Amino acid sequence: MNLNDLQALMGEAIEIDEYRDLWVVDLGNTARAAPLLGEARRMADSLGAYLHYVGPADSGEAIALGADRVHPLAAAGADAAVATLAALFANAKPEFVFLAADETGNEVAARLAGRLHGGVVLNCIALRLDESAREVVASHPVYDGAHYLDSAVTAKPQIFTVRPEIFPMPARDSGRTGEVEPVAASEPEHPSRDTGPAAHTPPATPLHKAARVVAVGRGGNDAATVEVARLLAAKLGAHFAGDRSAFDSGWIGKEDIVGVIGTEIAPDVYIAAGIWGDTLHRAGTEGAKFVVAIHPDASAPIFNAADAAVVGQPKDVLPRLLALL
Known part of the structure; x- marks a missing residue:
């Protein structure tokens, strides 16, 4: 029996008072998010935790790649993603959150950490799980890549953006079973807007x-x-x-x-x-x-x-x- 089953039996929402489980967030590029499922699956097994996937991929495919619970969510811009994920995570209280390290992923991760009073490490090139401390130690570039630093996040949720190419694609297990739980999309309170092209004009040849x-x-x-x-x-x-x-x-x-x-x-x-x-x-x-x-x-x-x-x-x-x- 999971938390949702217990809530249904009791007929009321139960407030989670501790952080738990691992989440992989896919902002629309499933090919980049999929390798994170394999690494997060390994960590979830070590911690005895659930692995959640939230994003636009086919639910059956996400489960076959390692997710225990899938939260379908259509790809959206950074503002909408932050609003929806902040509301979702405020109740779910994930212990670890992983996103692909790209422009949108880094923006969403940083804004989520601010909203949820968590911690964030961006552009990670390696992850190591410290099971006893329930921390992920992340290697990431600093000083424009001149050096690399190992960092652990002490606040929760622990949020990381990861270069997906450092992990192999997980093996697909078509026999895995999992759950699907809808996500209510939230509208951003203060959406950003484009104000026009930048003064810098790119050259004709990319x-x-x-x-x-x-x-x-x-x-x-x-x-x-x-x-x-x-x-x-x-x-x-x-x-x-x-x-x-x-x-x-x-x-x-x-x-x-x-x-x-x-x-x-x-x-x-x-x-x-x-x-x-x-x-x-x-x-x-x-x-x-x-x-x-x-x-x-x-x-x-x-x-x-x-x-x-x-x-x-x-x-x-x-x-x-x-x-x-």
Whole structure:
């Protein structure tokens, strides 16, 4: 007998006074959410807990992939998702919540943590369950991926967005049985709205199709040097881009972020100026045929992937390179 059965017998709602169970939230990209079901299933078995799935996938498919209880919910924008999930979780009190790490998932996770007074870790690349403490220790990038940190959430619910590609697709068990419980969709109290296109206009050729890319990072660069890099890109007929630190500095638009957390590229020529080159960045550029790396720190990981390496300040190297063209 579960809580719903007991509520039905007693004819009244029962308020849950402790956090329990694991939830996988699918915001509309089931292919990215499905690998999380397998990992969450393993954790649920270790803790003796239920695994819930909330999202648009077929209920039978979600159960076959590991869910004990499915809460069908049509894909919606961030505002509607936050309103519905906050109302659902306020009563259900999940102990752990997992979402795919993408732009919408990170936004929804952070807003849910604020609404529910929980804790959140974003863009996790590894998860480890501490059964005795009933905590998940999550590895995630910091300082634009230059370092990785292991973090545990002390507040509940514990909310995580996870790079789904780190887990394999779970084996499908067509013999599994589970429950289906409807979810009442909630309207956002203060919905956001688009105010028009950003001032930044993306180039005609999208980044992932560019044959040449000149990208900047924060290592040794300043606004003046970035303008030189922009001129170099124009001279080469290249797409001007950068890493996350360049976006944070206001030098590029979001669509021009290079790497796994942005856009994966495979150009004929890739010039990286002042980019540290963490694991996620290099994974997103491994298709590049010829890599020119410029960085003032000789230990920068970007040099491990470089065909031509220059240890030096971009402000000194880029003008000389431009003068040669």
